[in-house]
Amino acid sequence: QLQLVESGGGVVQPGRSLRLSCTASGFTFSSYGMHWVRQTPGKGLEWVALIWYDGNTQYYAESVKGRFTISRDNSKNTLYLQMNSLRAEDTALYYCARRGIGGYYFDYWGRGTLVTVSS
Amino acid sequence: QSALTQPPSASGSPGQSVTISCTGTSSDVGTYDYVSWYQQHPGKAPKLMIYEVSRRPSGVPDRFSGSKSGNTASLTVSGLQAEDEADYYCSSYAGSNNYVFGTGTKVTVL
Numbered sequence: 711q712l713q714l715v716e717s718g719g720g721v722v723q724p725g726r727s728l729r730l731s732c733t734a735s736g737f738t739f740s741s742y743g744m745h746w747v748r749q750t751p752g753k754g755l756e757w758v759a760l761i762w763y764d765g766n767t768q769y770y771a772e773s774v775k776g777r778f779t780i781s782r783d784n785s786k787n788t789l790y791l792q793m794n795s796l797r798a799e800d801t802a803l804y805y806c807a808r809r810g811i812g813g814y815y816f817d818y819w820g821r822g823t824l825v826t827v828s829s
Numbered sequence: 830q831s832a833l834t835q836p837p838s839a840s841g842s843p844g845q846s847v848t849i850s851c852t853g854t855s856s857d858v859g860t861y862d863y864v865s866w867y868q869q870h871p872g873k874a875p876k877l878m879i880y881e882v883s884r885r886p887s888g889v890p891d892r893f894s895g896s897k898s899g900n901t902a903s904l905t906v907s908g909l910q911a912e913d914e915a916d917y918y919c920s921s922y923a924g925s926n927n928y929v930f931g932t933g934t935k936v937t938v939l
Contacts, residue, residue, distance in 0.1 A: 747930075754832060755867075755875070755918055755930035769926035772830070805874065812881055814863035814922040819874040 712736035712818055714806050719823030722796055730823055732789040732806030740764070740784035743809030745816055746791045748802035748825075756802075759791065760809065774800075796827045833858065833919055833931035840937040841909045849934045851902040851919035857929055859900040863922035866895060866904045870915045878917075879904060906936070914938045 718730040732744070746758040759780040760769045768780050779792040789806050803824050807816035834852040841847040851858065851866075858864055864882045867875040877886050879895035882902065892907045902921070906913050919931035 745928075754933050755920070757920075757928035757930065760926060760928075771927070807875075810865075810877070810880060814861070814928075815865035815877060815880040815920065816867070816875070817877050817880070817886065819876070821874045 712808075714808065714818060714820035716804060716806055716820045716823035719804065719825045721826045721828060723829050724797060724827055726796055727792070727794045728796060728825060730791040730793065730804055730806075730825070732791075732820055734787045734789065734806075734808075737808075739782075739787040743813075744780075744782060744789045745807045745809060746778075746780060746789075747805045747807050747816065747819075748800075749805065749822070750802045758804070761789070793825070796825075798827050801825060801827045830857075830923055830927055830929050833921060833929055835917075835919060835931040835934045837932070838935045838937065840939055841906075842939045843909055843911065845909050846905060846907045847909060847936060848903050848905045849917055849919075849936070851904070851921075851931045853900050853902075853921055853929070855900060857921040857923040858897065858902050860924070861922045862897065864895065864897055864902040865920045866893075867918045867920065868913075868915045869918065875918065909938050911938050 713735045761780045777795045781790045803822040805822045806820045808818045810817040866879040869875045882897045883895040923929045
């Protein structure tokens with residue numbers, strides 16, 4: 711069955727970097743765009759980034775532009791989020807989500823990986 | 830991009846209906862018919878319940894329905910059941926490859 715499993719979260723100091731991974735199974739990963747979405751108790755859900763099915767196009771929320779990079783390896787069915795210059799406000803549960811066929815919704819989500827930015 | 834506004838809570842007795850509003854602006858909900866709704870039980874991943882304002886994915890009960898008027902979208906859950914108790918979030922495409930989510934509504938089945 712379709713599954714998205716995030717990993718790579720942890721506790722990191724402000725200014726440092728972290729790379730998240732999302733391993734997909736149960737569908738043709740290379741046919742779908744993929745998103746990262748984060749969730750905090752205070753701010754709820756926030757869209758972070760989107761990558762096209764072929765990896766050739768990426769879009770970012772203003773809050774992470776220039777610091778985060780979304781990428782994918784279709785040969786490994788894996789999505790990545792490279793997070794640099796981390797700030798306290800990046801603390802959140804990070805989900806990967808599949809882009810719906812219609813394009814403008816998130817049709818399947820993983821269970822998330824927690825990132826805590828703290829000194 | 831500001832979050833879409835949802836009521837913090839809503840409730841109803843089993844069998845009743847509950848409607849959750851999701852208010853945006855003319856830059857998101859008011860312009861695009863790309864409103865979606867997600868159900869999230871504690872500790873679980875969000876689940877798509879409605880997309881493109883009123884379409885239901887396969888497997889979602891027809892007790893869940895969506896609509897939109899102007900800058901406000903709505904999710905109605907009819908015939909409330911205990912398992913419908915969860916947090917619900919709306920989302921809208923906001924143009925220029927941006928997406929915005931709602932503030933979330935906790936639905937309680939009394």
